[in-house]
Every structure is written in C-alpha cells, then in structure tokens.
Amino acid sequence: MNLENIITQIEKVDPEIYGRLDGRRQAIKNFTRFAGKVTVASIPIALGTMFKKAYGAVPSTVIEVLNFALTLEYLEASFYEMGNASANLIPAGAEANAFVTIGAHENAHVNLLKGAITAAMGTPVTKPTFDFTAGGNFNTVFSSYDTFLAVSQAFEDTGVRAYKGQAGVLMTNNDVLTVALNIHSVEARHASHVRRLRQLRGAVQKPWITLKSTGGIGAAVQPNYNGEEVTMQGTIEIVGINGQAIDANAASESFDEPLSYDQVIAIVTPFFAV
Amino acid sequence: MSSNNNFLPDLISEGHSGVSPFSRRNFLRYAGTSVGIIAVASACKKDDNNGGSVGAGVDLGANDIGILNYAYALEQLEAAFYIKVVNSQYSGITAEETAYLTDIRNHEIAHREFFKNALGDKKIVDLEVDFSTIDFSSRDSVLNTAKAFEDLGVSAYNGAGKLIADVNYLLFAGKIVSVEARHAALIRDLLVEGSFADETVIDANGLEKSKTPAEVLVIAKTYIKTSINASNLPTS
Numbered sequence: 001m002n003l004e005n006i007i008t009q010i011e012k013v014d015p016e017i018y019g020r021l022d023g024r025r026q027a028i029k030n031f032t033r034f035a036g037k038v039t040v041a042s043i044p045i046a047l048g049t050m051f052k053k054a055y056g057a058v059p060s061t062v063i064e065v066l067n068f069a070l071t072l073e074y075l076e077a078s079f080y081e082m083g084n085a086s087a088n089l090i091p092a093g094a095e096a097n098a099f100v101t102i103g104a105h106e107n108a109h110v111n112l113l114k115g116a117i118t119a120a121m122g123t124p125v126t127k128p129t130f131d132f133t134a135g136g137n138f139n140t141v142f143s144s145y146d147t148f149l150a151v152s153q154a155f156e157d158t159g160v161r162a163y164k165g166q167a168g169v170l171m172t173n174n175d176v177l178t179v180a181l182n183i184h185s186v187e188a189r190h191a192s193h194v195r196r197l198r199q200l201r202g203a204v205q206k207p208w209i210t211l212k213s214t215g216g217i218g219a220a221v222q223p224n225y226n227g228e229e230v231t232m233q234g235t236i237e238i239v240g241i242n243g244q245a246i247d248a249n250a251a252s253e254s255f256d257e258p259l260s261y262d263q264v265i266a267i268v269t270p271f272f273a274v
Numbered sequence: 275m276s277s278n279n280n281f282l283p284d285l286i287s288e289g290h291s292g293v294s295p296f297s298r299r300n301f302l303r304y305a306g307t308s309v310g311i312i313a314v315a316s317a318c319k320k321d322d323n324n325g326g327s328v329g330a331g332v333d334l335g336a337n338d339i340g341i342l343n344y345a346y347a348l349e350q351l352e353a354a355f356y357i358k359v360v361n362s363q364y365s366g367i368t369a370e371e372t373a374y375l376t377d378i379r380n381h382e383i384a385h386r387e388f389f390k391n392a393l394g395d396k397k398i399v400d401l402e403v404d405f406s407t408i409d410f411s412s413r414d415s416v417l418n419t420a421k422a423f424e425d426l427g428v429s430a431y432n433g434a435g436k437l438i439a440d441v442n443y444l445l446f447a448g449k450i451v452s453v454e455a456r457h458a459a460l461i462r463d464l465l466v467e468g469s470f471a472d473e474t475v476i477d478a479n480g481l482e483k484s485k486t487p488a489e490v491l492v493i494a495k496t497y498i499k500t501s502i503n504a505s506n507l508p509t510s
Contacts, residue, residue, distance in 0.1 A: 094468040101471060108480030164448045167435075171444055174436040174510065181432040182481035184448065188455035189471040195456075196463060206377065207460040208453060233388055233446060241387040246380055253377065254384035255449040 062173050063122035065166045068261060069180070070113040072162055074127045075271060076155050077106035082132065083152075086142040095197065102152075102190050109183055116179065134270040137220040149198050154221040156191035157209060158259065158267055160184060161224075165258035188256070208253040223267050227257050331501025332398050338440050340507040343398045344487055345447065346389035348430055351497055352423050353382040354403045359420070364413045371464065378420075378457050385450055392446070402499040417465050424458035425475050426493055427451075432484035437508045455482075 080103030083089060090096045114124040132141045132151065140147040163184035170177040192207035198215060199205055205215030211229040214221050231239045231251035238251035246254075259267070334343040356379035363372065390397055409415035431451035438444045459470035477483055487504050495502075 098468045098470070101468070105471065105476065105480035108478070112479045112481070160452045164445070164452065167444050167448050168441045171436075171438070171441060177436050178432070178484065179481065181435045181448070181451070182484055185428050185432055185451055185455040185482045186471055186476055186480060188452035189459040189476075192456035192459035193463060193468075193470040196460060206374070208377070208381070208456045233449070234392070234442065236388055236391050238384050238388060241384065241391065244383050244387055246384050246387075250377065250380040251384060254381040254388075254453055255446075256452040257449065258445065 058120035058122070058176070059172055060122075061169050062176055063117060063120055065169050065180075066113055066117045066120070066122065066176065067125045068166070068264075069163065069183070070110065070117065070124055071128065072159055072264070072268065073106055073109040073113060075130060075268060076159065077103065077110050078127070078130050079132055079151065079155060080106055082142055083148050086148075089142060089145055089148055091145070098193060098197075099152075102193075105186055105190070109186075112179070112183075116176070129273040130271055131273040132271060134220065137270065146198075146201065149194060149201070150217045150221075153191065153194045153198060153215065154217060154224050156187055156194055158224045158264065159187040160191055160256055161228075161259040162264040163187065164256065165260050165264065167258075206253070209256065210249050211252045223263070227259070228252060230255075230257060331503040332401070333503045333505075334398060334507060335396065336506040337508060338438055338443050339393065339396045340504075341434050341437050341447075342389055342393050342443065343396070344434060344504065344507060345431070345450075346386065346393060346397060347401060347498070347502060348427055348490070348494065349382060349386040349389055350401050351403060351494060352427060353379070353386040355405065355408075355419065355423060355497075356382050358405060358410060359416055362410045364411055364416050366413055374460060374464070375420075381453055381457070385453075388446075399500070401502075404497055404499040407496065417461055420461045421458065421465060422493075424454055424461055426485070426490060427454040428458055429475075429483060429485040430487070430490040432482055433486050433490070436510065437487075439508075 080099055084096075084099055084103050090099050117124045133139050134151075138147050138151050141151050142148065163180055166180065167177070170180050195203075195205055195207045195215065199207070203215045205213060209225065209228045212222070212225040212227065214225050229248075229252050231237060231248050233255055238246055238254060239248050240246060241251075334340045334347065356375060360372075360376050360379050367375075408419050428451055431447050431454065435444060435447060438447060458475075462469040462472070475483055487507050491502060491504055
C-alpha cells in the first residue's frame with residue numbers, strides 16, 4: 001500500500017487536498033509514516049477520519065443506520081463466538097473451519113463499524129446481552145448442531161435483508177454505502193454456505209431463498225422470510241418474463257428482498273435478554 | 275453520477291466554497307473507495323477510471339442508464355454461459371450439480387430480462403459472447419469460469435452501487451447482488467468445500483473486494499466479442 005501515492009494522485013485532480021485534510025503537507029507525510037506502521041485492519045478507520053475531516057459531517061441518519069448494523073453484527077459475532085467455543089457442537093474439519101471464518105468476518109464487521117461510527121463523530125452502541133434461545137424457541141442452540149445451523153441461517157438471511165433495507169439511507173454517503181454493500185454480499189455468501197450445509201443434512205431448501213420458505217425451521221423464523229415470495233420487481237413481473245420459462249420459485253429466488261428497520265428489530269428482539 | 279444526483283450536498287461540507295465542483299467530483303472518485311484500501315491503491319495506478327474502449331463499440335450510456343446497461347451486459351454474459359453449461363453438460367456432472375446450475379441459469383435469465391425491460395429502448399444490443407477459452411466438457415473449466423463470473427458480478431455490483439443516483443435502481447441492484455453472492459459461494463463450495471468467502475474475495479476487514487467498471491470490463495472482455503464503450507459511465 002502506498003498512501004502517499006494516493007494522496008499525490010488526488011492532488012492532481014484536487015490541488016487543495018492538503019489544505020483540506022489538515023492544512024499542512026507535513027501532517028499528511030506524518031500520516032503516511034504512521035500508516036506504514038499500523039495494521040491493515042486499522043487503516044480504513046484512520047483514512048475515514050482523515051476524509052471525514054476534509055469533507056464534513058456524516059448525517060445523523062447514517063450514524064443511526066451504522067449503529068443498527070453494529071447491533072446486528074454484535075448479535076452474529078457473539079453467536080459464533082459461543083458456537084465455536086461449544087464443545088462437540090460443530091463437526092471438526094471443513095465445517096468447524098467455515099464457522100471460524102464466518103465468526104472472524106462478523107468480528108471484523110463489528111470493529112469496522114465501531115471505527116466508522118467513531119470516525120464520523122458518532123458513539124457506537126454498547127454490546128447488548130443476548131439470549132440465543134430466543135426465549136426458549138431454540139433451547140438446544142449450543143448443544144444441537146441442527147439447531148445451531150437453523151439459527152445461523154436465520155441470522156445470515158436476515159442480515160442480508162437488513163443491510164438491503166438501509167441502502168436508501170446510506171446512499172447519502174458513498175463511502176458508507178460501499179462499506180455496507182461490501183458487508184452485505186459477505187453475509188449473503190455466509191447464508192449460501194449455511195443453507196447448503198442444512199440442505200446436505202436433509203432440509204428441503206437451496207442456497208437461495210425459494211418463495212418464503214423457512215427451509216423447515218418453522219414458525220419462529222417465518223417473519224424472517226415473509227416478503228421473499230414476491231415475483232414483481234417494480235412494475236415488472238418476473239414469472240414468464242418475455243416468454244422465458246421462469247416460474248414463481250425461480251422468480252422469487254432471483255431477487256432477495258429488503259426488510260425495514262422496524263421489521264428487523266421485531267425479528268431480533270426475542271434474541272435480546274431482558 | 276451527474277449534476278442531478280442528490281448526495282453531493284451531504285458529502286461536501288460547509289466551509290469549502292472556494293473549491294470548484296469539478297475538483298470536488300474528482301476527489302470523490304477516490305474518496306468513494308477510501309475504505310477499501312486496495313481498491314484505492316489500484317485505482318490510483320490509472321489515470322482514467324472509466325476504462326472500456328473509449329469512443330468505440332457499444333456505448334453503455336451515461337448516468338443510471340449507463341449503469342443499468344453495464345449490469346445488463348454482465349447478466350447477458352452470465353445467462354449465455356449458464357445456458358450453454360446446462361445444454362452441454364460436463365462429463366461426470368451430478369444430479370445435485372445439474373439442479374444448482376439449472377437454477378442459476380434461470381436466475382441469470384431473469385436478471386437479464388429484468389434489465390432488458392427496465393431499460394426499454396435505452397438498452398444496448400445483444401452482445402456476442404466468446405467462450406472459446408472454456409472447455410464445456412470439463413467440470414474444472416466450467417466451475418472455475420462460473421466462479422470467476424460470479425465473483426466478478428458481485429464485485430461489479432458492489433463497486434457500481436455508489437455510481438447509482440436513483441434509490442430504486444440501487445435497491446434493485448442490491449436485490450440482485452446478494453443472489454449473485456449466493457451463487458458465488460455455492461460454486462466455490464462445489465470446487466473446494468469451505469471456500470465460499472475466502473481471502474481471495476474478502477479483505478482483512480471482512481469486506482468484499484469490490485471493483486470499478488473499468489476493472490470489471492477488462493476481465494469480462496475475454497468473454498465478450500462485442501466491443502463495449504464505458505467512457506460515459508459515471509465515475510462517482
């Protein structure tokens with residue numbers, strides 16, 4: 001990584017970049033020296049702070065969405081931390097490795113969002129206390145692999161829908177929107193993997209969501225899937241579109257649907273300890 | 275992006291009135307990718323972020339129409355690929371794989387037709403594809419190409435999100451990109467179990483490595499015979 005090169009390139013199109021960033025060229029040089037020493041993981045936050053100073057306030061609505069996202073990432077990160085630490089829960093080998101990977105991503109998202117909120121002069125919410133049995137709906141969540149997978153799938157599919165639902169708010173800030181999109185697709189990759197694991201264990205489902213099926217998880221997670229069954233996109237009907245043999249299943253699978261802030265809060269509230 | 279977008283005022287704070295909109299816009303080209311440090315570094319090696327074969331070939335257009343045509347081009351490529359995969363199945367294909375690949379074919383056709391109808395008379399022509407580098411009788415060749423296309427599609431939609439001005443189009447792109455990510459993860463798992471989100475596509479911050487249209491089209495060019503002119507696409 002060559003940060004100095006980036007600044008130099010920006011300077012070509014925006015001669016006032018140094019003045020805006022800190023008022024002193026030396027400050028940027030100092031920053032690049034600093035950046036050379038810090039870990040890759042902390043650079044986005046440092047950069048975010050720098051650009052933020054140059055280009056002004058992040059709207060409070062964006063901060064709120066980032067805190068909403070942070071809450072969901074806390075939920076997922078804590079869930080995998082506990083699952084990965086539970087003896088005899090996840091089969092060793094590829095499956096254990098996969099959940100270590102997923103857990104690491106969720107932890108990275110927590111740290112990234114905390115940093116981004118702080119950089120934008122907001123205050124990150126503190127980590128809530130969770131009840132992963134959801135008030136007794138999933139009592140064997142950390143003792144039965146199938147229950148663990150079911151809750152994992154519900155979290156990942158809902159995470160995808162939650163980020164999608166905030167795109168409109170986040171588009172006021174290109175940086176934040178791009179971060180959210182780059183988290184969103186990672187959640188979808190997780191969802192695909194977990195759905196296939198369940199499929200291989202007998203669940204009637206696929207890596208993509210067919211209509212509003214819960215894949216046999218049941219009524220407890222039906223709200224997580226309601227709305228996924230639509231086949232109209234805007235004014236365009238996807239079933240049989242332009243004479244193509246696209247049925248309702250394929251039409252619903254082809255597009256993942258968003259959930260509103262309120263819908264997501266209602267879905268995850270049972271997982272918050274009272 | 276263009277003068278009609280509605281997010282510039284939020285990004286440009288008070289107190290910089292002496293700076294021309296032109297330089298602001300150019301700065302945003304870089305600022306927009308500031309969080310993906312690798313994307314910034316690679317973007318800065320280029321003088322022109324637009325890419326494509328400038329001034330020649332099929333013009334994707336400007337503003338949101340350009341981005342929709344960009345997506346339409348990629349969906350045309352993916353649909354054509356999976357149609358051929360399903361019609362000439364590789365040796366040793368399993369029933370499970372046939373079912374997955376048929377589903378994906380249908381999804382890509384749905385995406386292609388969606389963009390065709392959304393664009394109406396603004397749509398680009400049907401692209402001519404070039405699959406001469408793919409051995410459709412080989413599982414390795416087919417699935418590795420599928421992996422490349424799906425990963426590319428995800429990185430393309432993610433990179434294009436900030437270029438979209440209309441919130442409705444952004445939402446449609448969001449609805450499609452997560453399905454492409456589901457495909458990508460599945461194809462990767464078919465090739466190597468557990469590779470659904472490895473470090474070749476996800477960075478140390480747990481973020482997908484998104485790509486600019488220029489980066490995407492250079493890769494896609496191998497498979498598209500029709501010359502594509504992306505020079506009018508928005509850059510921020």
